[in-house]
């Protein structure tokens with residue numbers, strides 16, 4: 373399994389990485405170019421970022437099939453998709469491999485403490501016009517669980533505030549938010565570290581939601597098939613990835629909180645509040661690569677973010693399947709093109725026209741393992757079994773061809789959402805929508821889809837040469 377540098381080389385050898393040689397401004401200009409490159413599916417390296425001696429790399433996982441490259445160092449024969457990645461991640465969660473401790477590693481080749489600490493020389497992008505400033509987006513935030521002592525890691529966007537001050541944001545769903553709360557209410561010192569440019573296994577594992585007894589680094593070991601090498605931090609009892617490009621160590625200072633805003637993955641601004649962190653050391657490799665994930669509704673961010681919801685999607689789908697024996701399939705869409713909220717398609721073999729409405733009501737009342745279903749779900753659509761629930765397009769087609777009267781819509785106002793539903797105002801909540809997109813029983817003959825008998829069994833390879841199919 374490659375580390376970040378080896379992965380970069382693999383991408384370059386395949387012609388999948390472009391280098392931008394000319395000097396570029398990290399404020400708006402670089403993110404504007406990053407967004408354009410994300411859309412082409414290329415990974416990128418900016419050689420000369422104004423104000424920084426370090427190059428910036430990114431876009432490694434803006435195509436899902438590159439997850440296979442990150443895991444195995446090779447490209448899967450057939451297209452590697454989220455379903456394949458979900459299987460690999462679930463297998464690693466079931467069989468984690470404990471991390472090991474090494475004396476030192478490349479991440480500590482250069483050590484900066486005291487006056488030598490300078491966050492301002494990192495090539496950190498300032499992404500959008502209303503952002504509060506430059507944000508580190510691809511760092512793993514590392515802290516210990518206050519009760520179990522287990523090393524926890526996740527992505528937490530980090531606002532640069534000065535040479536040795538930053539604000540590390542923890543959302544209400546994150547373990548880090550609970551660690552902050554514990555340390556602040558108990559008046560305990562809290563150490564934290566940021567690791568930038570870690571090996572892909574650790575990157576993927578950090579996106580996962582795990583119980584407090586399991587370290588993301590051990591799931592990373594499971595993904596890698598070998599222990600992740602960690603080394604002692606310079607200024608705390610934390611362990612940090614020995615092979616990272618940069619490590620930033622610090623202590624959280626709860627005496628000051630910072631309101632800050634960044635353009636988020638679903639295409640909206642997200643105001644947050646975070647305590648500041650005072651940096652106690654920065655270590656890095658010789659000639660380090662600064663890895664960044666393009667913020668906002670862009671492919672790499674959304675692909676890695678999807679890893680976080682694999683487990684949640686399976687949980688929601690299995691709970692819904694149990695609601696009725698008429699249900700044949702459930703698909704849970706977490707699709708940033710539809711905003712930050714979940715959309716669910718349920719295919720049923722209905723026995724009466726009343727069944728979908730009843731099912732919609734019960735579905736919106738479901739509890740969940742982390743939070744109630746309606747907290748994160750905007751819309752549930754019931755379709756007939758001839759609709760492909762894996763295809764958003766087919767589900768939409770059912771809505772626009774099979775819904776004929778308002779009785780097929782269920783509107784639920786005032787529902788309390790999670791904070792990423794930015795249209796929801798505290799005290800007013802936001803809207804939920806249920807749609808019965810099944811054919812009315814008396815219209816089944818009229819609305820039947822045109823099908824050519826035997827079409828599903830046709831393989832074009834039986835009719836054409838491989839050259840013609842290319």
Ligand SMILES: Cc1cc2nc3c(=O)[nH]c(=O)nc-3n(C[C@H](O)[C@H](O)[C@H](O)COP(=O)(O)O)c2cc1C
Pocket residue numbers: 509510524525526527528529530541542543544545546547548549578579580581582665673676677680
């Ligand atoms: C690129 C990226 C950026 C993210 N930014 C944040 C963030 O700023 N704050 C946050 O709490 N979660 C963020 N997340 C989600 C968390 O990393 C993810 O939910 C993780 O499981 C949280 O870990 P924890 O529950 O162990 O704290 C981000 C995820 C990705 C992929």
